[in-house]
Amino acid sequence: KAGVTQTPRYLIKTRGQQVTLSCSPISGHRSVSWYQQTPGQGLQFLFEYFSETQRNKGNFPGRFSGRQFSNSRSEMNVSTLELGDSALYLCASSLTGADYNEQFFGPGTRLTVL
Amino acid sequence: DQQVKQNSPSLSVQEGRISILNCDYTNSMFDYFLWYKKYPAEGPTFLISISSIKDKNEDGRFTVFLNKSAKHLSLHIVPSQPGDSAVYFCAAREDTGFQKLVFGTGTRLLVSP
Numbered sequence: 001k002a003g004v005t006q007t008p009r010y011l012i013k014t015r016g017q018q019v020t021l022s023c024s025p026i027s028g029h030r031s032v033s034w035y036q037q038t039p040g041q042g043l044q045f046l047f048e049y050f051s052e053t054q055r056n057k058g059n060f061p062g063r064f065s066g067r068q069f070s071n072s073r074s075e076m077n078v079s080t081l082e083l084g085d086s087a088l089y090l091c092a093s094s095l096t097g098a099d100y101n102e103q104f105f106g107p108g109t110r111l112t113v114l
Numbered sequence: 115d116q117q118v119k120q121n122s123p124s125l126s127v128q129e130g131r132i133s134i135l136n137c138d139y140t141n142s143m144f145d146y147f148l149w150y151k152k153y154p155a156e157g158p159t160f161l162i163s164i165s166s167i168k169d170k171n172e173d174g175r176f177t178v179f180l181n182k183s184a185k186h187l188s189l190h191i192v193p194s195q196p197g198d199s200a201v202y203f204c205a206a207r208e209d210t211g212f213q214k215l216v217f218g219t220g221t222r223l224l225v226s227p
Contacts, residue, residue, distance in 0.1 A: 033215075041219070055212055
């Protein structure tokens, strides 16, 4: 069974630009969550999608948005990039998102903002 | 406001000895706790979890202990192996039915031969 895949793996952008990251969950998984990892803050929850609906959102500005498609694939968008957005963005999928379903993480997308 | 804290950024242990990684939390609504292991350039990998109704859970060399009154949990690795060298994250979840994990900042474990 293929794991969670994220594309691209590395990305370099400049301030003010926007970026879209993609996540393909494990086949059959319907819940997709996004996390940001930075050296100072650790892993922080961005949002979770289930059946194309955002169910939960972390404390991030509106520049961070996402969506989920009918095949459970998810995209995350960051507009008007700032230097502080440089981070590893991780996607995690789980079966239903309910109960104590384990989350499986992808390798992440390393975003560098210059 | 860091709801999950791992106060030791790093830990060095000799092969064969016990590794003890600690985690403290402040939110009494957390009812499920997990440990993840992360190698460079990879996503976190689930290791072991514990529900708040238990105080101990074992899986092979890994044991997680939960002390609810102290809001403290620990991960014991016995015996430690060089391949265990990685960053370990403690995470917690509220009983909301949502997949929102609150992570600690991680502890880098180095197991030397």
